[in-house]
Amino acid sequence: MAWKRLIPTLNRVLVEKIVPPSKTNAGILLPESSTKLNSGKVVAVGPGSRDRSGNVIPVSVKEGETVLLPEYGGTQVKLGDKEFFLYRDEDILGTLHDK
Amino acid sequence: MAWKRLIPTLNRVLVEKIVPPSKTNAGILLPESSTKLNSGKVVAVGPGSRDRSGNVIPVSVKEGETVLLPEYGGTQVKLGDKEFFLYRDEDILGTLHDK
Amino acid sequence: MAWKRLIPTLNRVLVEKIVPPSKTNAGILLPESSTKLNSGKVVAVGPGSRDRSGNVIPVSVKEGETVLLPEYGGTQVKLGDKEFFLYRDEDILGTLHDK
Amino acid sequence: MAWKRLIPTLNRVLVEKIVPPSKTNAGILLPESSTKLNSGKVVAVGPGSRDRSGNVIPVSVKEGETVLLPEYGGTQVKLGDKEFFLYRDEDILGTLHDK
Amino acid sequence: MAWKRLIPTLNRVLVEKIVPPSKTNAGILLPESSTKLNSGKVVAVGPGSRDRSGNVIPVSVKEGETVLLPEYGGTQVKLGDKEFFLYRDEDILGTLHDK
Amino acid sequence: MAWKRLIPTLNRVLVEKIVPPSKTNAGILLPESSTKLNSGKVVAVGPGSRDRSGNVIPVSVKEGETVLLPEYGGTQVKLGDKEFFLYRDEDILGTLHDK
Amino acid sequence: MAWKRLIPTLNRVLVEKIVPPSKTNAGILLPESSTKLNSGKVVAVGPGSRDRSGNVIPVSVKEGETVLLPEYGGTQVKLGDKEFFLYRDEDILGTLHDK
Numbered sequence: 001m002a003w004k005r006l007i008p009t010l011n012r013v014l015v016e017k018i019v020p021p022s023k024t025n026a027g028i029l030l031p032e033s034s035t036k037l038n039s040g041k042v043v044a045v046g047p048g049s050r051d052r053s054g055n056v057i058p059v060s061v062k063e064g065e066t067v068l069l070p071e072y073g074g075t076q077v078k079l080g081d082k083e084f085f086l087y088r089d090e091d092i093l094g095t096l097h098d099k
Numbered sequence: 100m101a102w103k104r105l106i107p108t109l110n111r112v113l114v115e116k117i118v119p120p121s122k123t124n125a126g127i128l129l130p131e132s133s134t135k136l137n138s139g140k141v142v143a144v145g146p147g148s149r150d151r152s153g154n155v156i157p158v159s160v161k162e163g164e165t166v167l168l169p170e171y172g173g174t175q176v177k178l179g180d181k182e183f184f185l186y187r188d189e190d191i192l193g194t195l196h197d198k
Numbered sequence: 199m200a201w202k203r204l205i206p207t208l209n210r211v212l213v214e215k216i217v218p219p220s221k222t223n224a225g226i227l228l229p230e231s232s233t234k235l236n237s238g239k240v241v242a243v244g245p246g247s248r249d250r251s252g253n254v255i256p257v258s259v260k261e262g263e264t265v266l267l268p269e270y271g272g273t274q275v276k277l278g279d280k281e282f283f284l285y286r287d288e289d290i291l292g293t294l295h296d297k
Numbered sequence: 298m299a300w301k302r303l304i305p306t307l308n309r310v311l312v313e314k315i316v317p318p319s320k321t322n323a324g325i326l327l328p329e330s331s332t333k334l335n336s337g338k339v340v341a342v343g344p345g346s347r348d349r350s351g352n353v354i355p356v357s358v359k360e361g362e363t364v365l366l367p368e369y370g371g372t373q374v375k376l377g378d379k380e381f382f383l384y385r386d387e388d389i390l391g392t393l394h395d396k
Numbered sequence: 397m398a399w400k401r402l403i404p405t406l407n408r409v410l411v412e413k414i415v416p417p418s419k420t421n422a423g424i425l426l427p428e429s430s431t432k433l434n435s436g437k438v439v440a441v442g443p444g445s446r447d448r449s450g451n452v453i454p455v456s457v458k459e460g461e462t463v464l465l466p467e468y469g470g471t472q473v474k475l476g477d478k479e480f481f482l483y484r485d486e487d488i489l490g491t492l493h494d495k
Numbered sequence: 496m497a498w499k500r501l502i503p504t505l506n507r508v509l510v511e512k513i514v515p516p517s518k519t520n521a522g523i524l525l526p527e528s529s530t531k532l533n534s535g536k537v538v539a540v541g542p543g544s545r546d547r548s549g550n551v552i553p554v555s556v557k558e559g560e561t562v563l564l565p566e567y568g569g570t571q572v573k574l575g576d577k578e579f580f581l582y583r584d585e586d587i588l589g590t591l592h593d594k
Numbered sequence: 595m596a597w598k599r600l601i602p603t604l605n606r607v608l609v610e611k612i613v614p615p616s617k618t619n620a621g622i623l624l625p626e627s628s629t630k631l632n633s634g635k636v637v638a639v640g641p642g643s644r645d646r647s648g649n650v651i652p653v654s655v656k657e658g659e660t661v662l663l664p665e666y667g668g669t670q671v672k673l674g675d676k677e678f679f680l681y682r683d684e685d686i687l688g689t690l691h692d693k
Contacts, residue, residue, distance in 0.1 A: 003136070003195040006167060009159050010189060037399065037474065046193070047159070052250075052646075054154035055450035060405050060443070068402060068473065075192065077167065078136065086192055090406060093471065093482055094442070096399040102235070102294040105266060108258050109288060145292070146258070151349075151448075153253035174291065176266065177235065185291055201334070201393040204365060207357050208387060244391070245357070250547075252352035273390065275365065276334060284390055300532070300591040303563060306555050307585060343589070344555070349646075351550035372588065374563065375532060383588055433597070433672065448547075451648035456603050456641070464600060464671065486604060489669065489680055490640070492597040498631070498690040501662060504654050505684060541688070542654070549649035570687065572662065573631065581687055 002080040008046035011059050011089040014077070015040035015067065038069045039096055043084060059089045068093040101179040107145035110158050110188040113176070114139035114166065137168045138195055142183060158188045167192040200278040206244035209257050209287040212275070213238035213265065236267045237294055241282060257287045266291040299377040305343035308356050308386040311374070312337035312364065335366045336393055340381060356386045365390040398476045404442035407455050407485040410473070411436035411463065434465045435492055439480060455485045464489040497575040503541035506554050506584040509572070510535035510562065533564045534591055538579060554584045563588040596674040602640040605653050605683040608671070609634035609661065632663045633690055637678060653683045662687040 008014050017040040045059040061067055070093060074085035107113050116139040144158040160166055169192060173184035206212050215238040243257040259265055268291060272283035305311050314337040342356040358364055367390060371382035404410050413436040441455040457463055466489060470481035503509050512535040540554040556562055565588060569580035602608050611634040639653040655661055664687060668679035 003138075003165075004198055005196040006193045007196065008193040009191050012193065014193070039399075050150060050156055051446060051450050052151040052448040053450060054150050054152055054156065057446055057450065066399075070471070075169070077192070092405050093473070094402045094404040094408065094410070097401040097403065099400055102237075102264075103297055104295040105292045106295065107292040108290050111292065113292070149249060149255055151250040153249050153251060153255065174268070176291070201336075201363075202396055203394040204391045205394065206391040207389050210391065212391070248348060248354055250349040252348050252350055252354065273367070275390070300534075300561075301594055302592040303589045304592065305589040306587050309589065311589070347546060347552055349547040351546050351548060351552065372565070374588070435597075447644060447648050448646040449648060453644055453648065462597075466669070488603050489671070490600045490602040490606065490608070493599040493601065495598055498633075498660075499693055500691040501688045502691065503688040504686050507688065509688070545645060545651055547646040549645050549647060549651065570664070572687070 004079070006044065006077060006079060006084070008044055008086060010046050011049040011057065012046045013042055013059060013061060013067075013087050013089055013092060014044040015069065015074075015085050015087060016043050016082070017069070017085060018066070037096075038071060039066055040069055040085065041066055045089075049089075061089065061092055061095060066096045068096055103178070105143065105176060105178060105183070107143055107185060109145050110148040110156065111145045112141055112158060112160060112166075112186050112188055112191060113143040114168065114173070114184050114186060115142050115181070116168070116184060117165070136195075137170060138165055139168055139184065140165055144188075148188075160188065160191055160194060165195045167195055202277070204242065204275060204277060204282070206242055206284060208244050209247040209255065210244045211240055211257060211259060211265075211285045211287055211290060212242040213267065213272070213283050213285060214241050214280070215267070215283060216264070235294075236269060237264055238267055238283065239264055243287075247287075259287065259290055259293060264294045266294055301376070303341065303374060303376060303381070305341055305383060307343050308346040308354065309343045310339055310356060310358060310364075310384050310386055310389060311341040312366065312371070312382050312384060313340050313379070314366070314382060315363070334393075335368060336363055337366055337382065338363055342386075346386075358386065358389055358392060363393045365393055400475070402440065402473060402475060402480070404440055404482060406442050407445040407453065408442045409438055409455060409457060409463075409483050409485055409488060410440040411465065411470070411481050411483060412439050412478070413465070413481060414462070433492075434467060435462055436465055436481065437462055441485075445485075457485070457488055457491060462492045464492055499574070501539065501572060501574060501579070503539055503581060505541050506544040506552065507541045508537055508554060508556060508562075508582050508584055508587060509539040510564065510569070510580050510582060511538050511577070512564070512580060513561065532591075533566060534561055535564055535580065536561055540584075544584075556584070556587055556590060561591045563591055598673070600638065600671060600673060600678070602638055602680060604640050605643040605651065606640045607636060607653060607655060607661075607681050607683055607686060608638040609663065609668070609679050609681060610637050610676070611663070611679060612660065631690075632665060633660055634663055634679065635660055639683075643683075655683065655686055655689060660690045662690055 042061050042063050042065050048056045048058040051057055070091050074087050077084045141160050141162050141164045147155045147157040150156055169190050173186050176183045240259050240261050240263045246254045246256040249255055268289050272285050275282045339358050339360050339362045345353045345355040348354055367388050371384050374381045438457050438459050438461050444452045444454040447453055466487050470483050473480045537556050537558050537560045543551045543553040546552055565586050569582050572579045636655050636657050636659050642650045642652040645651055664685050668681050671678045
């Protein structure tokens with residue numbers, strides 16, 4: 001049975017990594033530094049976790065956003081032939097924007 | 100005395116692991132990657148645990164759901180000739196869905 | 199002075215271990231796996247512990263119940279010639295039922 | 298100056314250990330197991346400690362009670378030629394009763 | 397895709413380090429000590445983090461302020477050809493002022 | 496400048512140790528055990544510390560009381576030619592009384 | 595740019611250490627013990643930190659006070675040619691007074 005969808009629990013975030021192209025469309029090699037940003041697209045988020053007083057704290061990033069990921073961590077998850085990574089909300093460093 | 104049923108305490112979750120078939124029905128060997136998903140079916144859940152203010156926090160997964168399990172952890176429990184695993188609710192990574 | 203009774207403090211649970219028979223009544227050797235369940239009968243429970251807001255959290259298992267015990271832990275207590283074990287409530291894995 | 302009395306602070310408990318007789322009154326050697334119970338009499342208790350919300354949590358054992366002590370821990374205190382031990386309330390395992 | 401902007405999550409602070417000149421405008425070598433202040437300009441701040449009771453605690457420094465940074469720590473982030481560092485609010489030592 | 500007085504911060508307690516005489520007034524050597532009590536007189540106490548809900552928890556011992564000190568710990572403080580020790584309130588074991 | 599002022603964040607305290615003279619005004623060598631008090635003057639304090647319920651806990655020492663410092667810890671900060679040290683409020687041992 002190949003599962004189609006994973007709904008993360010608590011404040012986990014499912015991310016599909018963005019593999020930066022090492023060359024431009026015209027085939028020119030990109031400087032290694034600009035390709036080293038560890039980022040990905042948010043595919044699914046959990047319902048949030050509870051603080052010590054029982055309030056549900058929603059996940060701080062949304063589906064479709066592009067996020068900056070920490071250098072380490074993340075649990076690898078293979079669904080069919082696609083590869084995803086699970087992070088806890090507090091480990092996501094920020095959201096990336098092109099303007 | 101072979102015990103028939105285990106009701107987990109607190110926010111523990113009793114899971115029966117799904118052992119993915121290494122071949123399709125037609126006998127064709129499945130790629131190793133697609134068979135490596137560590138998953139299982141929820142057989143029983145505890146009443147939930149209490150947060151620091153005394154509120155009972157129910158378990159976030161339900162009986163009958165298929166869940167994604169962490170690579171490590173889980174306490175093995177043999178009931179009769181069946182093998183189960185006990186996890187804490189916060190260690191379950193997510194619920195798996197086929198659409 | 200041989201003490202007759204121990205009332206556990208806080209959320210401690212006094213358990214008398216069930217030593218599974220290695221043979222059936224008819225003398226047939228039982229498979230080692232079915233005899234490896236680490237279980238016991240609850241003999242006495244403490245009054246419960248307090249959460250951080252001062253609420254008393256009662257012990258989650260009751261006298262007379264059969265409980266599944268963790269592989270490790272438990273404080274040995276000898277009362278007269280009987281041997282018991284003390285566990286904290288949160289270390290008890292679940293309650294065992296025959297139907 | 299030989300101090301006569303120690304009032305423990307917070308939730309500390311002052312205990313005078315019971316050294317079990319190795320022989321019965323009739324001089325018969327007692328089995329080593331029955332003499333190994335680490336117990337003592339409560340001599341004084343502190344006013345209790347505060348939980349995180351400021352409530353005072355009284356000590357759970359009382360003066361005069363006989364208590365089961367953990368194998369390790371306890372601070373030795375000599376008052377005059379008497380030897381006592383100080384424990385924290387949460388380390389006392391239970392109260393012993395002869396019926 | 398070269399990302400233009402990073403919005404930090406929770407109470408993270410994005411800082412662009414100030415590289416102190418080793419010489420004065422007139423080309424005179426500055427004493428090494430005066431150039432060792434590890435400081436930077438706040439470029440962006442997160443929405444703040446939640447305390448245990450669910451209140452949002454805003455970040456304590458503002459965009460445009462110059463801050464004193466700890467000797468260690470900080471996550472390096474390259475956006476295009478610019479280099480930034482991410483800190484947690486509680487690791488920022490203070491704000492620097494010229495009068 | 497020889498400082499005359501130290502007001503401890505938070506729930507710190509300033510103690511002047513009592514060095515027990517090794518001989519009675521009549522010059523008779525005291526048994527080593529009776530002289531080993533690590534005790535001292537409370538010279539000053541701090542305003543108290545705050546619990547997690549912001550309540551001020553006053554120090555549990557008072558100026559002038561004689562206290563039983565732990566075997567280890569305590570910060571040495573020399574004021575002029577006098578030697579004192581600073582302890583946290585929770586490390587003081589109890590108060591000593593002669594009746 | 596030589597910064598003139600540092601406003602500490604949270605409950606940090608900026609201190610200028612007092613270097614005790616090794617000789618009296620008349621040039622007589624002071625006993626080493628009396629010169630070993632690790633103390634300093636409070637130059638600036640942060641706005642305070644928050645407890646777990648969100649209340650702001652002000653810093654317990656004030657600008658201008660002379661404080662007793664712990665033997666270890668403190669972050670060195672050079673502003674121009676002056677040397678300061680940053681401490682957390684809870685690490686300051688007490689305030690020193692000459693009467």
